[in-house]
Amino acid sequence: MSIFIQKETKVLIQGITGSEGSFWTKHMIEMGTTVVAGVTPGKAGQMVEGVQVYNSVRDAVKEHDVDATMLFVPPKFTKDAVLEALDAGIKKIVTVADGIPLHETVEIRKKALEAGALVIGGNTSGVITPGEAMMGFFPYWIERVYKPGRIGVMTRSGSLTNEVTAMIVEAGYGVSTLIGIGGDPVPGTRFAEMLPYYEADPDTDAVVIIGELGGTMEEEVAEAMEAGIFTKPVVSFLGGRTAPKGKRMGHAGAIISGGKGSVEGKIEALEKAGGLVADRPSKVGLLLQQLLNS
Amino acid sequence: MKLFEYQAKDVFRENNIKIPQSYLIDSVESLEDGLKEIGVPCALKSQVLRGGRGKAGLIPLVKTNEEARSEVARLLASEHNVSKILVEEMISIEKELYLSITVDAKKATALVIACVEGGVDIETLAVDSPEKIMFEEVDIIAGIQPFQCKNIAYGLSKDKNIVSQLSKMIYNLYQVFDKYDAELVEINPVFITTEGNVIAGDGKLSIDDNSMYRQKKYEMTREYFDSDMEFEAALEGIPYIQFDGDISLMCAGAGLTTTVYDLINYADGSVANYLEFGGPNYRKAEEAMRLCLKNDSKVILIVTFGTIARADVMADGIVAAIKKLQPDRPIITCIRGTNEIEATKTLKAAGLECLYDTEDAVKRAVEISKASTSSNGGAR
Numbered sequence: 014m015s016i017f018i019q020k021e022t023k024v025l026i027q028g029i030t031g032s033e034g035s036f037w038t039k040h041m042i043e044m045g046t047t048v049v050a051g052v053t054p055g056k057a058g059q060m061v062e063g064v065q066v067y068n069s070v071r072d073a074v075k076e077h078d079v080d081a082t083m084l085f086v087p088p089k090f091t092k093d094a095v096l097e098a099l100d101a102g103i104k105k106i107v108t109v110a111d112g113i114p115l116h117e118t119v120e121i122r123k124k125a126l127e128a129g130a131l132v133i134g135g136n137t138s139g140v141i142t143p144g145e146a147m148m149g150f151f152p153y154w155i156e157r158v159y160k161p162g163r164i165g166v167m168t169r170s171g172s173l174t175n176e177v178t179a180m181i182v183e184a185g186y187g188v189s190t191l192i193g194i195g196g197d198p199v200p201g202t203r204f205a206e207m208l209p210y211y212e213a214d215p216d217t218d219a220v221v222i223i224g225e226l227g228g229t230m231e232e233e234v235a236e237a238m239e240a241g242i243f244t245k246p247v248v249s250f251l252g253g254r255t256a257p258k259g260k261r262m263g264h265a266g267a268i269i270s271g272g273k274g275s276v277e278g279k280i281e282a283l284e285k286a287g288g289l290v291a292d293r294p295s296k297v298g299l300l301l302q303q304l305l306n307s
Numbered sequence: 308m309k310l311f312e313y314q315a316k317d318v319f320r321e322n323n324i325k326i327p328q329s330y331l332i333d334s335v336e337s338l339e340d341g342l343k344e345i346g347v348p349c350a351l352k353s354q355v356l357r358g359g360r361g362k363a364g365l366i367p368l369v370k371t372n373e374e375a376r377s378e379v380a381r382l383l384a385s386e387h388n389v390s391k392i393l394v395e396e397m398i399s400i401e402k403e404l405y406l407s408i409t410v411d412a413k414k415a416t417a418l419v420i421a422c423v424e425g426g427v428d429i430e431t432l433a434v435d436s437p438e439k440i441m442f443e444e445v446d447i448i449a450g451i452q453p454f455q456c457k458n459i460a461y462g463l464s465k466d467k468n469i470v471s472q473l474s475k476m477i478y479n480l481y482q483v484f485d486k487y488d489a490e491l492v493e494i495n496p497v498f499i500t501t502e503g504n505v506i507a508g509d510g511k512l513s514i515d516d517n518s519m520y521r522q523k524k525y526e527m528t529r530e531y532f533d534s535d536m537e538f539e540a541a542l543e544g545i546p547y548i549q550f551d552g553d554i555s556l557m558c559a560g561a562g563l564t565t566t567v568y569d570l571i572n573y574a575d576g577s578v579a580n581y582l583e584f585g586g587p588n589y590r591k592a593e594e595a596m597r598l599c600l601k602n603d604s605k606v607i608l609i610v611t612f613g614t615i616a617r618a619d620v621m622a623d624g625i626v627a628a629i630k631k632l633q634p635d636r637p638i639i640t641c642i643r644g645t646n647e648i649e650a651t652k653t654l655k656a657a658g659l660e661c662l663y664d665t666e667d668a669v670k671r672a673v674e675i676s677k678a679s680t681s682s683n684g685g686a687r
Contacts, residue, residue, distance in 0.1 A: 111586065113517060115490055115515035115518060116447060116485075119410050119447045120415075120448055122415035123415040126415060152645045155645075170563070171563075171586075172559045172585060172612040172644070173560055173563040173566055174562070175612040176665060196561060198410070199410060199412040223562070225561075252562050252569060253568075253569065254569050255569045255572040256568065256569075293569075293666065295666055
C-alpha cells in the first residue's frame with residue numbers, strides 16, 4: 014500500500030514546460046509515476062515527455078481524472094498555483110519551491126485546511142514511495158538510499174534525508190513512503206497531520222522523523238503518540254543539539270525561542286511519549302532494530 | 308532581515324504610531340546637533356541588533372552634555388560594533404506594556420501577542436506566567452478587525468482614553484506587519500506616559516527573507532552583520548556563521564550542515580565556520596572555498612548528499628577552486644548523491660581524500676585539526 018502516492022495515483026504537473034519541470038517529469042515517469050497531464054499558461058497543445066499540456070488546471074481536469082498535483086512553479090507564483098489547484102478540487106498538492114514569502118505560506122496552509130486538502134511543502138524534495146512513484150526530486154536510482162520497505166519517513170530537510178535514509182537501508186530496512194514536510198517556518202502540512210495515514214497503512218511498521226531545532230512540530234508528534242493517535246514505533250533524529258542559542262542555524266524555521274523549540278525540549282517530549290531519539294544518523298538503524306525486535 | 312530600532316521607529320512614525328522625539332547620530336560631532344534638538348536628560352540608544360542592550364550597558368541615560376559626550380565616545384569605541392546612536396528624549400512613564408505580531412504556523416493565522424507587563428523578556432514570561440499573556444488570532448487574508456484591536460486594548464487597560472489610543476496602535480502595527488512582510492514586529496515596551504499618552508518605547512521589525520524581493524527599501528550593508536566575513540558571505544547569498552575553531556565547514560543543506568556541526572562537537576573538534584554549499588549555491592565552490600580560506604582553520608571539511616545539487620558538478624567546482632586558490636590546508640571530502648561515481652573519479656584524480664561516510668569524514672577532519680599546527684599540503 015504505502016501512503017499519499019502509489020503507482021496508480023494520477024498526477025498533474027503544474028509548470029511542466031520549465032527546465033526543472035520537464036527534467037523531473039521525465040524522472041517521475043521513468044520511476045513509474047502515472048503522470049496524466051501538465052499545465053503551463055500559454056503552452057496548451059504542447060507535449061512534454063509524451064504528456065499533454067493545458068493552459069490551466071481547470072482545462073486539464075476537464076479532460077483527465079487527477080488525484081494529485083505536483084508544482085514546479087517559482088516561489089513568487091506558488092500561492093496562485095496552489096489556489097488554482099484547490100479551486101479545481103485537487104486534494105493532494107506538492108510544492109517544492111524554496112523561497113515562498115512567509116505570509117503567503119500562511120495563506121496557503123489556511124486555504125488548504127479550509128478545503129480539507131493536503132499541501133506538502135514548500136522548500137522540500139517532495140514525496141516518494143520507493144519502487145512505485147514520486148512527486149518531486151529524489152535520487153531514487155541510488156538503491157542504498159531509496160529502497161522499498163516498511164519504514165515511513167518524514168523530514169524537514171533535504172540532503173540530511175538522504176544521509177539518514179541511507180542508514181535505515183544499511184540496517185536492513187527500506188522505505189514505505191517518505192514525506193518531505195519541508196524546511197519553511199510554515200509548512201503546508203505538519204508532521205502530526207500525516208501520522209493517521211501511516212497508522213492506517215498496513216505496509217508501514219514504524220516511522221522515522223528527521224526533525225530540527227525550532228518550531229513545535231516534533232512536540233506535536235509526541236502529543237499524537239501520547240493521545241494514542243499514533244501507536245507504531247517512532248525513531249527520531251534531530252540536528253542542532255549543539256547549536257549556539259540566538260544564531261540562525263539551519264532552516265528559517267529553526268530559530269530557538271525560549272524553552273519552546275529547543276532540541277532538548279523535543280527530545281524530552283518524544284522520549285516521554287515512548288519514542289527513541291538518535292543522537293547521530295548512524296544510530297537510527299540501531300534504534301529501529303531495538304524497537305521492531307522487542 | 309532584522310532592522311535597527313531607528314529604522315523600525317521610522318516605519319512606525321510613517322504609520323501613525325507615536326514614538327519619542329529622537330535624533331540619530333554617528334559621531335561625537337553629530338552629538339552636538341542631537342543635544343540641541345533633544346536636550347538633556349536623554350537616553351543614548353546604541354543601534355545594534357543584539358538583544359539585552361540595556362544589561363550590556365548600551366543604553367546609558369545621561370543628565371549633562373559632558374556626560375553625553377563621554378558616553379557617546381565610549382559606545383562608538385566599544386567592541387559592540389556600534390556605528391549609530393539614537394539620542395532620545397526622556398519620557399515620564401506611568402506604566403509599560405508588551406505588544407507584538409507574528410505568525411502562528413500551526414493555526415495558519417497572524418497572531419497578536421500582548422501583555423500588561425512590558426520591558427520584560429516575553430519568552431521567559433511565557434514559561435513562568437503564561438496566564439499574563441493575551442493572544443488574538445488574525446485572519447491573514449482579511450486583516451485585523453477593529454473589534455480585535457479593542458479586545459486586546461480592553462485587556463491591557465481600563466482607561467477609556469488609553470484604550471482608544473492602544474486600539475489605534477494595534478491597528479497601525481498590524482498594517483506595518485502586513486505591508487512589510489514581517490516575521491515579527493514588536494513594541495517592548497509600550498509606554499503609557501504620566502500625561503496619558505501611548506508611545507512606542509522600542510521597536511523591532513524583522514522582515515521575512517523570502518519577501519525581500521518586494522521589500523526593496525532596505526539595502527544589505529555591513530552594519531547588519533557581526534563580522535566582515537558574514538557580510539561578504541551574505542552578498543554571495545551563502546549562509547554563513549563565524550565561529551573561532553579549527554574546522555571550516557563547506558556542507559550542503561541546512562539540516563546536514565547542522566548535523567555535521569553537532570558531530571564535530573561530539574568528536575571534541577571545533578568549528579571555524581558554518582557554511583552551506585548546497586541548494587542554490589552548489590555551483591559556488593570557489594566563493595565558498597575562498598571564504599573558508601580566510602579563516603584560521605586547519606582543515607576544510609566538505610560533506611554533501613545532494614540530488615539537484617549534483618555531486619559531479621560540485622566535484623568539478625571544488626577541483627577548479629583548488630587550482631585557482633591553491634589552498635594552504637588539507638581538504639577532506641565526503642561527496643555523495645546524484646552522479647557520485649563521476650564525482651569521486653574527479654576528486655581522486657586531483658589527489659583529494661574521498662570518504663563516503665559522514666562520521667568517518669568528521670573523525671578524519673578532527674584528527675587533522677588536532678594533529679599539527681603546521682600544514683604543508685596535508686591531504687593534497
